[in-house]
Amino acid sequence: xxxxxxxxxxxxxxxxxxxxxxxxxxxxxxxxxxxxxxxxxxxxxxxxxxxxxxxxxxxxxxxxxxxxxxxxxxxxxxxxxxxxxxxxxxxxxxxxxxxxxxxxxxxxxxxxxxxxxxxxxxxxxxxxxxxxxxxxxxxxxxxxxxxxxxxxxxxxxxxxxxxxxxxxxxxxxxxxxxxxxxxxxxxxxxxxxxxxxxxxxxxxxxxxxxxxxxxxxxxxxxxxxxxxxxxxxxxxxxxxxxxxxxxxxxxxxxxxxxxxxxxxxxxxxxxxxxxxxxxxxxxxxxxxxxxxxxxxxxxxxxxxxxxxxxxxxxxxxxxxxxxxxxxxxxxxxxxxxxxx
Amino acid sequence: xxxxxxxxxxxxxxxxxxxxxxxxxxxxxxxxxxxxxxxxxxxxxxxxxxxxxxxxxxxxxxxxxxxxxxxxxxxxxxxxxxxxxxxxxxxxxxxxxxxxxxxxxxxxxxxxxxxxxxxxxxxxxxxxxxxxxxxxxxxxxxxxxxxxxxxxxxxxxxxxxxxxxxxxxxxxxxxxxxxxxxxxxxxxxxxxxxxxxxxxxxxxxxxxxxxxxxxxxxxxxxxxxxxxxxxxxxxxxxxxxxxxxxxxxxxxxxxxxxxxxxxxxxxxxxxxxxxxxxxxxxxxxxxxxxxxxxxxxxxxxxxxxxxxxxxxxxxxxxxxxxxxxxxxxxxxxxxxxxxx
DNA sequence: TCCTATTGTGGAAGCGGTTCCATAGAGGAG
DNA sequence: CTCCTCTATGGAACCGCTTCCACAATAGGA
Numbered sequence: 001x002x003x004x005x006x007x008x009x010x011x012x013x014x015x016x017x018x019x020x021x022x023x024x025x026x027x028x029x030x031x032x033x034x035x036x037x038x039x040x041x042x043x044x045x046x047x048x049x050x051x052x053x054x055x056x057x058x059x060x061x062x063x064x065x066x067x068x069x070x071x072x073x074x075x076x077x078x079x080x081x082x083x084x085x086x087x088x089x090x091x092x093x094x095x096x097x098x099x100x101x102x103x104x105x106x107x108x109x110x111x112x113x114x115x116x117x118x119x120x121x122x123x124x125x126x127x128x129x130x131x132x133x134x135x136x137x138x139x140x141x142x143x144x145x146x147x148x149x150x151x152x153x154x155x156x157x158x159x160x161x162x163x164x165x166x167x168x169x170x171x172x173x174x175x176x177x178x179x180x181x182x183x184x185x186x187x188x189x190x191x192x193x194x195x196x197x198x199x200x201x202x203x204x205x206x207x208x209x210x211x212x213x214x215x216x217x218x219x220x221x222x223x224x225x226x227x228x229x230x231x232x233x234x235x236x237x238x239x240x241x242x243x244x245x246x247x248x249x250x251x252x253x254x255x256x257x258x259x260x261x262x263x264x265x266x267x268x269x270x271x272x273x274x275x276x277x278x279x280x281x282x283x284x285x286x287x288x289x290x291x292x293x294x295x296x297x298x299x300x301x302x303x304x305x306x307x308x309x310x311x312x313x314x315x316x317x318x319x320x321x322x323x324x325x326x327x328x329x330x331x332x333x334x335x336x337x338x339x340x
Numbered sequence: 341x342x343x344x345x346x347x348x349x350x351x352x353x354x355x356x357x358x359x360x361x362x363x364x365x366x367x368x369x370x371x372x373x374x375x376x377x378x379x380x381x382x383x384x385x386x387x388x389x390x391x392x393x394x395x396x397x398x399x400x401x402x403x404x405x406x407x408x409x410x411x412x413x414x415x416x417x418x419x420x421x422x423x424x425x426x427x428x429x430x431x432x433x434x435x436x437x438x439x440x441x442x443x444x445x446x447x448x449x450x451x452x453x454x455x456x457x458x459x460x461x462x463x464x465x466x467x468x469x470x471x472x473x474x475x476x477x478x479x480x481x482x483x484x485x486x487x488x489x490x491x492x493x494x495x496x497x498x499x500x501x502x503x504x505x506x507x508x509x510x511x512x513x514x515x516x517x518x519x520x521x522x523x524x525x526x527x528x529x530x531x532x533x534x535x536x537x538x539x540x541x542x543x544x545x546x547x548x549x550x551x552x553x554x555x556x557x558x559x560x561x562x563x564x565x566x567x568x569x570x571x572x573x574x575x576x577x578x579x580x581x582x583x584x585x586x587x588x589x590x591x592x593x594x595x596x597x598x599x600x601x602x603x604x605x606x607x608x609x610x611x612x613x614x615x616x617x618x619x620x621x622x623x624x625x626x627x628x629x630x631x632x633x634x635x636x637x638x639x640x641x642x643x644x645x646x647x648x649x650x651x652x653x654x655x656x657x658x659x660x661x662x663x664x665x666x667x668x669x670x671x672x673x674x675x676x677x678x679x680x
Numbered sequence: 681t682c683c684t685a686t687t688g689t690g691g692a693a694g695c696g697g698t699t700c701c702a703t704a705g706a707g708g709a710g
Numbered sequence: 711c712t713c714c715t716c717t718a719t720g721g722a723a724c725c726g727c728t729t730c731c732a733c734a735a736t737a738g739g740a
Contacts, residue, residue, distance in 0.1 A: 004725090004726055005726065005727060006726075006727095015691070016727075016728095017690065017691080018688085020727065021728095024728085027687095027689095028686085029687090029689085030689090033689090045455070047455035047457075049726055050400075051391065051457060051725080053727055053728080054391045055391040055697085055725085055728095056694080056726075057695085058391075060390075060391060069416055075415050076415050076437070080409050080437050080439070087436075087445070092434055092453070094432055094433065095419065095434070096432075097416070097423050115385070116388060116393075117387075117389050117390060117391060139385070278618065278619060279619030279623075282623045283622045284624035344695090344697080355720045356696090356697080357698080357700095358719060360699085361698095361699095364698085367718085368716085368718050369719085373719090388696080388697065389696055391696075391697090393696080394697090394725095395725050396696075396698045396725055
């Protein structure tokens with residue numbers, strides 16, 4: 001037979017309110033009954049049914065996390081950061097993944113997750129959110145934190161990394177340390193906020209260092225390795241002496257293509273990326289790139305969402321938290337020594 | 341004001357049982373009332389509170405997933421496979437991660453998750469489960485599937501990959517294709533089931549191919565890159581002409597160390613791994629390794645757990661599902677052409 | 681001694697649904 | 711014109727826990 005608070009109460013010869021109070025440490029209770037109750041609890045291995053507790057308290061003690069599977073390499077880190085603070089606060093994580101084929105279904109699914117109050121708050125990393133989606137999510141009036149994307153003109157909390165600054169640092173490294181004058185840039189897809197910011201940072205760094213920004217050295221990519229490969233050829237023709245791919249995957253594509261053509265990366269041509277993907281240190285030559293603090297993102301997201309959940313202060317002004325990136329200098333930019 | 345089934349009922353001029361029936365499509369209901377109810381639902385954007393539904397139905401519609409963060413590289417794949425089938429069945433995923441520093445807390449945490457019936461079933465990947473833990477988990481009588489580890493003598497469902505066969509195939513490749521006679525083997529940590537199976541497969545393949553197993557060519561590792569580095573030196577002294585590291589990380593360590601010493605991997609010395617980690621194709625030289633079907637594991641786990649949840653057939657005989665691995669031949673074994 | 685805190689406890693009303701059961705009207709069969 | 715069977719619907723119990731409120735007993739203070 002399933003054992004509930006009623007059973008415990010009956011066996012202890014008290015009312016269930018008393019049991020509840022004992023277990024939660026709320027209100028007065030005699031030591032005698034308290035210990036008897038705890039004894040019974042131990043014996044029967046009783047744990048309150050969270051479904052009942054949650055309904056009664058009107059709280060799910062759960063926060064939802066939505067991630068694109070493209071975040072694959074970063075997954076672990078974000079989740080770990082998140083869990084680190086959520087678990088300390090007795091909250092649980094409800095995960096939802098999506099790849100490009102299922103965006104619509106996943107959106108439906110996480111909307112339903114919110115609507116049905118299965119979660120108390122939501123952390124959403126949807127690289128292509130639009131105002132309509134945000135509106136819909138907000139209409140449920142539950143705490144939400146968006147990741148990685150700045151949603152212009154919407155009153156939402158956002159946590160993002162400093163793409164602009166990362167690209168700036170990288171560009172400056174290329175210019176100041178290596179003295180490259182003609183740097184090609186491979187962009188992300190047209191609708192990518194991250195990509196746009198990186199381009200902006202690149203451009204600004206150029207200008208601040210006395211180089212003029214040359215639009216003919218900018219090539220459109222879409223963050224895939226394939227697009228990097230394609231861009232490599234064109235870059236070559238453009239007479240660039242360094243290639244800044246706005247993510248690591250494209251950088252990898254560029255490198256493979258260059259190597260296929262017998263061009264020595266780091267020596268004949270510098271190639272750098274952005275992301276500090278897990279594998280970027282292992283490729284040849286080790287990739288110079290920009291590190292994204294994924295673990296911190298997870299932690300910040302958790303902290304922010306918990307704060308919003310626990311203070312019912314709905315009118316708090318939304319904020320944008322920007323986390324710093326870090327330049328990771330390895331060899332593909334021409335730094336260091338390595339055999340080729 | 342929060343809108344509940346009562347509000348809808350009142351507005352529609354019916355009882356809440358009728359609303360419930362309309363929404364769930366159970367029992368009889370007149371078209372007239374049904375459409376009025378649905379209209380109201382739409383207008384007010386009403387979604388039943390899952391906390392109430394769950395309590396009432398006695399089901400959480402959630403399955404728990406426990407993963408070690410060491411599974412990092414595989415994370416995404418497992419989760420995606422899982423989600424693929426869970427979401428199709430209206431179930432949600434509750435995720436829990438742990439690294440080596442927090443094993444005990446995480447165990448406590450997922451035990452509480454089970455005890456409090458927050459999940460209807462549990463998928464556990466705990467590389468170092470012991471009988472005691474299993475016992476404890478089983479005592480709650482909820483469906484559980486273990487991943488990656490064969491738990492001897494315990495009546496639990498397990499999904500694992502065929503480590504034995506994978507190592508067998510790899511070894512045979514080394515022997516038959518390349519004709520290496522002295523193959524060194526770097527093991528996993530002493531308590532690793534995976535590691536032991538791989539060693540067993542290695543040994544068996546040797547014997548089946550007329551080579552005797554030489555214990556002096558077996559070196560203890562612990563699945564870390566560092567241990568691979570260390571083992572590399574000793575391997576070298578042993579006069580081996582091929583090194584089979586029982587995971588990719590160690591293989592990477594070996595390769596780096598070898599390269600540091602100026603030894604050409606794939607040419608002077610073959611090095612192979614096991615796991616097909618995400619980055620294994622990108623290192624230099626591209627690693628020959630054994631692929632683990634992580635996506636399939638996720639899918640199978642989900643299917644198995646759902647079946648167990650939905651049939652209340654508790655007495656079903658537990659089974660062990662073994663998924664095939666695949667040999668991935670790249671260049672580090674000496675196959676193919678590449679510039680060194 | 682009487683009054684008022686303080687402490688300890690039980691009863692009952694929620695939380696927001698589902699579901700069993702009783703009841704009633706409408707048709708159709710006999 | 712009955713009787714029976716569907717079809718529709720409402721009422722109430724229930725899921726397992728929290729929490730408010732009322733009340734009792736004990737203890738101090740005046």
